[in-house]
Amino acid sequence: MQVDVPILAHQQVGDEIYRLTLESRSVAHLALPGQFVQVLYHDTYGPAMRRPFSIHDVDTEGGTFQIIYAARGNFTKGLSGLRPGDSLSVVGPLGQSFKLLDHPVRLHVAVAGGVGAPPLHFLLKRAVQAGLVQNLSAVIGARSARHLVVPDDFAKLAIPLHIATDDGSAGTRGTVLTVLQQMDADPAATAVYACGPEPMLKAVGAYCTGHGIACRLSLETVMPCGTGVCMGCVVKVRSNAYADGFEYVRACSDGPVFDAEEIVWD
Ligand SMILES: Cc1cc2nc3c(=O)[nH]c(=O)nc-3n(C[C@H](O)[C@H](O)[C@H](O)COP(=O)(O)OP(=O)(O)OC[C@H]3O[C@@H](n4cnc5c(N)ncnc54)[C@H](O)[C@@H]3O)c2cc1C
Ligand code: FES
Numbered sequence: 001m002q003v004d005v006p007i008l009a010h011q012q013v014g015d016e017i018y019r020l021t022l023e024s025r026s027v028a029h030l031a032l033p034g035q036f037v038q039v040l041y042h043d044t045y046g047p048a049m050r051r052p053f054s055i056h057d058v059d060t061e062g063g064t065f066q067i068i069y070a071a072r073g074n075f076t077k078g079l080s081g082l083r084p085g086d087s088l089s090v091v092g093p094l095g096q097s098f099k100l101l102d103h104p105v106r107l108h109v110a111v112a113g114g115v116g117a118p119p120l121h122f123l124l125k126r127a128v129q130a131g132l133v134q135n136l137s138a139v140i141g142a143r144s145a146r147h148l149v150v151p152d153d154f155a156k157l158a159i160p161l162h163i164a165t166d167d168g169s170a171g172t173r174g175t176v177l178t179v180l181q182q183m184d185a186d187p188a189a190t191a192v193y194a195c196g197p198e199p200m201l202k203a204v205g206a207y208c209t210g211h212g213i214a215c216r217l218s219l220e221t222v223m224p225c226g227t228g229v230c231m232g233c234v235v236k237v238r239s240n241a242y243a244d245g246f247e248y249v250r251a252c253s254d255g256p257v258f259d260a261e262e263i264v265w266d
Contacts, residue, residue, distance in 0.1 A: 001026060002091045007084050008064060015146050016071050017115070018080050019056075022088065025063035030093050031055045033123035034218055034257045037067070037092030038226035041082060051075050052223045052252070054195070055093060056118035057125065057153075068150055070115045094226050096257050098123045100132070101191040101214050108132070109185065111139045111176050111204055113196025117149040119218050120195055124157050133159060139179045141196070145170035177203045187212040195220070205260035215260035221251040228253030236264040 009021040027037065038050035053067040071080040082088070098119065100108055108127060110120040117140060127136055138157070141164035142148045148170060154161050162179045163171025172179050177200070180192070194204045195218035208215035224232035228250050237258065239247040246264050249255070 002089065003027070004087045005090050007082055007086050007088065009084055010080075010082060012080075013068070013150060014148070017149055018069055018071055019150070020067050020069070020079075020088075021064055022067070022090070023064050024090065027055070027090065027093055028058040028060050028063050028065045031058050031065060031122075032093065032097035033126050034098035034119045035093035035095050036119075036226070036256065037090045038094060038223070039067075039079070040089040041079060041086070049224060050089075050091065050226060052094075052220075052226050054118040054122070054218075056121055056150075058122070066118075068115065068118045070149075091226065095252060096255055098193050098216060098218065098257050100127060100193075104189055105191045105214065106135055106189040107137060107185060107191070108135055109137045109139060109180070109183070109190060109192045111141075111180060111192055111194040111196070112149070113141050113176055113194075113200040114147070115149055116194070116196030116200075116218070116220065117154070118195075120193060121150065121153055121157075123193060124154070124159065128157055128159065136160075137183075138162065139164065139176045141165065141176035141179070141200070143167065175203070176200060177207055180204065180207060185213065191215070194218070202265050205263065205265075209261050216257055217260050217263065219251050219256045219258065219263075221256070223252045226252045236266060237262040238264060 005022040005024040013019045036052045036054045040050045056068045057066040112120045136159040139162045144167045191214040201217045221233045224230045233251040234248040
């Protein structure tokens with residue numbers, strides 16, 4: 001579904017980090033944690049290519065949703081210049097959502113690196129609303145304290161929150177993996193859900209599969225169309241259907257959420 005959505009609020013909330021609040025009753029009602037929207041604005045740089053952004057939060061009564069983004073490249077720097085009253089063209093919500101694993105899992109650990117935070121914030125918020133507050137834990141990581149992405153939004157969820165920074169300026173010195181290792185979780189009763197830069201996802205996925213912990217990863221692959229048409233987002237996954245033991249699937253429509261065990265990192 002393609003809709004023009006007015007910008008209701010647009011704030012800088014960190015070092016190069018922005019929060020967009022957008023009006024769309026349909027996206028607010030349909031969106032599930034882990035899903036994303038493909039965004040375009042009037043003076044998009046270069047070829048008119050949409051960019052994917054995860055849904056961070058929804059207000060179903062108010063008919064709004066939020067995205068959080070880092071203004072680093074041409075597209076996002078241009079985006080950061082838009083004002084309330086301007087509109088974005090949005091396609092979505094798209095992609096497969098995060099699904100919380102059932103019994104025997106008693107602890108759901110959401111692990112976010114940098115701007116991988118939005119889908120996990122949405123996942124945790126929905127889980128809190130579903131009454132699972134006792135079974136949740138969040139780990140967020142960044143280079144330093146000032147690079148943490150919306151830590152206050154995670155703090156508001158009132159669940160155990162672990163912070164990791166490379167330089168030790170907040171929380172544990174190290175990465176989200178350092179925290180995960182320190183948690184020493186019971187593999188049979190724990191599930192991990194992660195989103196962030198690829199090296200982080202590889203490391204978290206390897207740790208979890210190596211320790212028998214169920215783990216789902218949301219990949220941030222380049223997505224030219226976002227709707228399953230162009231094949232520009234393929235990822236390699238294990239498959240019994242082929243003699244060589246793998247196949248290519250589309251990150252946008254078959255993912256972006258995959259079991260860590262499925263993914264073949266080359
Ligand atoms: C499912 C998903 C969810 C995401 N959620 C978030 C989020 O919540 N917050 C966030 O900050 N980021 C998110 N991202 C990443 C975000 O889409 C990119 O970082 C962003 O589009 C890059 O924009 P830029 O202005 O930084 O870089 P640009 O300058 O626009 O692009 C950098 C380079 O990447 C290439 N490129 C980037 N995107 C595309 C594309 N779609 N098609 C073709 N080439 C492309 C460009 O040609 C250029 O060479 C998500 C990505 C995915 C796949
Ligand atoms: S982005 Fe085009 S098929 Fe996935």
